[in-house]
Structures are given as C-alpha cells and as structure tokens.
Amino acid sequence: MERYDAIVIGAGVIGCSVAYHLARFGAGRVLVLDRTQIGNGTTSQSSGILRTHYSVIENVELARRSWGIFKDFAGYLEDEDASAGLVNCGYLIAAPEGPKLAALRSALEGQQAQGIEVQLIDRDAARDRLPIARFDDAALIGYEPEAGFADAYLVATSFARAARRLGVKIREGVEVQTLLRDEAGRAFGVETSVGRFEAPRIISTQNIWAGDIERWTGVPTPLKAERHTVLALEGPEAYTFQMPVFKDLGSPGMLYCRSYGGKQMLVSEGTAGEVLATPDNEQGEVSMDAIVEVGSQVAERFPSYETAGLASSWTGVYDVTPDWNPVLGALPDVPGLTVGYGFSGHGFKLSPGVGRLLAQAALGLATDVSLQPYAHERFRTGSLLTGKYGVGAVS
Numbered sequence: 324m325e326r327y328d329a330i331v332i333g334a335g336v337i338g339c340s341v342a343y344h345l346a347r348f349g350a351g352r353v354l355v356l357d358r359t360q361i362g363n364g365t366t367s368q369s370s371g372i373l374r375t376h377y378s379v380i381e382n383v384e385l386a387r388r389s390w391g392i393f394k395d396f397a398g399y400l401e402d403e404d405a406s407a408g409l410v411n412c413g414y415l416i417a418a419p420e421g422p423k424l425a426a427l428r429s430a431l432e433g434q435q436a437q438g439i440e441v442q443l444i445d446r447d448a449a450r451d452r453l454p455i456a457r458f459d460d461a462a463l464i465g466y467e468p469e470a471g472f473a474d475a476y477l478v479a480t481s482f483a484r485a486a487r488r489l490g491v492k493i494r495e496g497v498e499v500q501t502l503l504r505d506e507a508g509r510a511f512g513v514e515t516s517v518g519r520f521e522a523p524r525i526i527s528t529q530n531i532w533a534g535d536i537e538r539w540t541g542v543p544t545p546l547k548a549e550r551h552t553v554l555a556l557e558g559p560e561a562y563t564f565q566m567p568v569f570k571d572l573g574s575p576g577m578l579y580c581r582s583y584g585g586k587q588m589l590v591s592e593g594t595a596g597e598v599l600a601t602p603d604n605e606q607g608e609v610s611m612d613a614i615v616e617v618g619s620q621v622a623e624r625f626p627s628y629e630t631a632g633l634a635s636s637w638t639g640v641y642d643v644t645p646d647w648n649p650v651l652g653a654l655p656d657v658p659g660l661t662v663g664y665g666f667s668g669h670g671f672k673l674s675p676g677v678g679r680l681l682a683q684a685a686l687g688l689a690t691d692v693s694l695q696p697y698a699h700e701r702f703r704t705g706s707l708l709t710g711k712y713g714v715g716a717v718s
C-alpha cells in the first residue's frame with residue numbers, strides 16, 4: 324500500500340490538466356492512474372476545435388479562461404518546448420432564417436457582453452475568410468478571431484510532462500477497480516489491478532467510464548456513451564490553416580468543419596450520435612450511409628467538394644449528460660471525491676481551465692469561477708444547463 328496526498332483516476336486531457344494544477348497548487352504527493360495510456364481514451368479522438376462560442380454563458384467564461392492558457396501554453400507550463408499545436412484561424416458560425424437564428428443572435432450577444440471580440444460580418448466578408456464555402460442563405464454570421472483548433476493528444480502529454488516535472492507520478496496500465504470509503508462514506512483511496520493506494524483526495528476524470536462511480540458509490544452517473552463519426556475529405560481546393568473553423572447551423576447535421584491540412588477538411592455532425600450499450604472507445608464502423616449523409620451536406624455548403632474523396636475517417640465517443648454539459652466538483656454524498664465528467668463532446672476547449680478548477684475544488688481552495696452551475700445536484704433539482712441550440716456539442 325502506498326500513500327499519496329491526491330489521486331487522479333484517468334490520464335486524458337482533463338486528468339493530466341488536473342494533475343498539473345494539483346502540483347502547481349502545492350498538493351504534495353500526487354498520483355495519476357490510467358488503465359491504458361496517457362491520452363489514449365477519447366482525447367486522442369478529438370477534433371480539437373477551440374472557441375468561446377456557447378449559448379450557455381457559464382461555458383463562455385470557462386472557454387475564455389482556457390483560451391488564454393492555450394494562447395500562451397509554453398509560458399503557462401513554464402516549458403519552452405511545450406506546444407498545444409494551436410492554429411489560431413478563427414471561428415465562423417452562420418445561421419439561415421429559421422429555428423437556429425434567435426439562438427445564434429443571443430449567443431453572439433452573450434459573448435460580446437462578456438467582452439469577447441465577436442464580429443457580425445456580412446456574406447462578402449464571410450466569403451473573403453472562407454472562399455470555398457457559399458453563404459447565400461446566411462441570415463446572421465458571427466466571426467470570432469480568437470479561436471481555432473489545437474492537438475488534444477499533444478496538450479494531454481504536455482500537461483503530463485509538466486506535471487511529472489513538478490513531481491507527479493503517472494502510472495499507466497493500472498486499472499482502478501473500486502473506491503475505498505470509511506464508515507462515514509469518505510473516500511480514502513482506491514483498490515487497483517496492482518494493489519491499494521490511499522489518499523485523502525480522489526479526483527475522477529474517467530469520461531465515458533465514469534459510470535464506475537455509480538457502481539462504486541451508488542451515486543447515479545447521468546451519462547450516455549455516444550459514438551460519433553469524423554471524416555477527412557480531400558477536395559479539389561485547399562482548406563488552408565488561414566481559413567476559419569466553420570459551424571454550419573443551416574445544415575441538418577449542424578456540421579463543424581476545419582482545415583485538416585492541404586486540401587483536406589475535417590468534418591463531423593454536431594448532433595446526437597449512436598448510443599453505445601457499454602462504454603467503449605474502440606473504433607466503430609464508418610458506414611457508407613454516414614459518409615454519403617455528411618458528404619452531401621458538405622457538397623451543399625462547399626460546392627467544389629462535390630467531387631471530394633474520403634482521405635480518412637474515425638469514430639470517437641462522447642460522454643453525454645442530459646443537458647450536454649459536464650458535472651464538475653465535489654460529490655456531496657462522497658466526501659473526499661471530486662469529479663469531472665460528461666463533457667459531451669466539447670471538453671477539450673475547456674480542459675486547461677477545468678483542470679485548474681477541479682484542482683482548486685479538490686484542495687478546498689477558492690475556485691476561479693463558481694462550480695455551482697455544474698454541480699451533480701442539478702439533475703435532481705432540475706436546474707439544467709441546457710443550451711439554446713438543443714441537442715449537440717455546440718451547447
């Protein structure tokens with residue numbers, strides 16, 4: 324049996340960020356345990372898009388704080404070699420007349436009220452930024468210059484390296500099998516595939532596997548594992564790194580698109596995915612139907628991509644809560660346990676700020692922003708964080 328001051332379960336981008344921040348806040352001896360390897364969960368499947376655009380105002384603030392860290396990642400980690408792989412290409416979002424228009428207007432106003440630079444641009448200005456797309460149906464277009472995409476795996480491993488430099492121990496290939504609790508229900512350690520580890524603070528960042536918490540404690544985990552398909556399409560025209568990420572609220576699948584380098588576009592639907600019976604991030608089948616469905620929407624918006632070919636494809640799994648927003652903070656019924664799960668397909672852009680907040684919460688420090696809106700109890704009280712766009716990771 325080994326004793327630590329804090330144990331983090333899961334070495335995805337959230338767990339690695341938590342571990343780094345715990346060390347930075349002087350938590351003492353910190354241990355991270357992962358069943359597989361750093362970043363090998365859903366983090367390695369991420370599309371990596373970074374934006375502060377949200378219809379849920381609390382998320383805007385979390386994303387803004389995280390963007391500040393992404394922008395100066397090496398400086399923040401005090402490691403000149405650290406990189407987030409950031410491409411600061413901006414974020415363009417457009418809606419036609421119809422059901423999404425009011426939500427877009429209100430979200431853009433919300434961002435502006437938070438002091439975020441968001442430009443309302445006309446169709447010509449949108450075409451200047453993304454000449455391969457058509458905007459003739461757009462009734463409202465927002466452009467956020469401080470946005471883009473980055474590499475989630477690189478961010479996770481960079482947080483891990485910085486954490487290790489500060490003395491954090493990361494053990495891969497170790498499965499946590501149960502949570503140890505005393506008679507009062509307080510968590511004091513974990514039983515694992517290699518033995519017992521004890522610590523007064525346990526932080527679970529297990530993503531789609533967070534249902535373990537329910538099995539270990541009886542506290543419900545309101546979560547579904549949803550598989551999504553991502554395509555890289557090779558078109559006749561380049562989608563350069565200078566061209567913005569594009570969110571197409573006019574397409575049936577609320578497509579998100581970004582450059583994948585050269586003439587390739589990374590694209591996926593922003594709606595609900597395939598619900599899995601058990602959490603599993605193994606590759607699923609990418610059906611011809613899915614390729615045709617997404618491909619035809621792409622061709623509608625990007626006419627020259629009518630002739631695009633499929634360069635690559637993969638599946639990834641979201642940890643989806645009923646309101647498509649995460650559960651963050653202490654679980655009141657289990658003192659000593661802090662959780663961060665349910666990122667519902669938009670956790671990467673929040674990972675630096677959320678890691679900080681979860682570390683602060685676990686250590687009993689004042690948090691940068693209140694975690695109350697993200698409390699687990701919202702699913703009991705009904706104070707949900709449902710976004711104005713309905714189902715989907717735009718939230």
Ligand SMILES: Cc1cc2nc3c(=O)[nH]c(=O)nc-3n(C[C@H](O)[C@H](O)[C@H](O)COP(=O)(O)OP(=O)(O)OC[C@H]3O[C@@H](n4cnc5c(N)ncnc54)[C@H](O)[C@@H]3O)c2cc1C
Nearest residue numbers: 333335336337358364365366369370372499639670671672
């Ligand atoms: C296809 C796809 C596209 C996405 N695109 C974006 C995007 O564009 N922008 C954005 O912001 N977000 C995006 N996301 C979401 C974002 O990538 C995730 O929210 C984020 O990576 C989740 O990180 P995590 O650390 O919570 O989870 P994970 O990376 O899944 O890490 C959880 C870890 O916990 C470990 N674990 C679980 N249970 C145990 C146990 N019992 N014992 C030991 N270890 C355990 C697992 O092995 C795993 O490594 C996307 C996600 C997917 C799948």
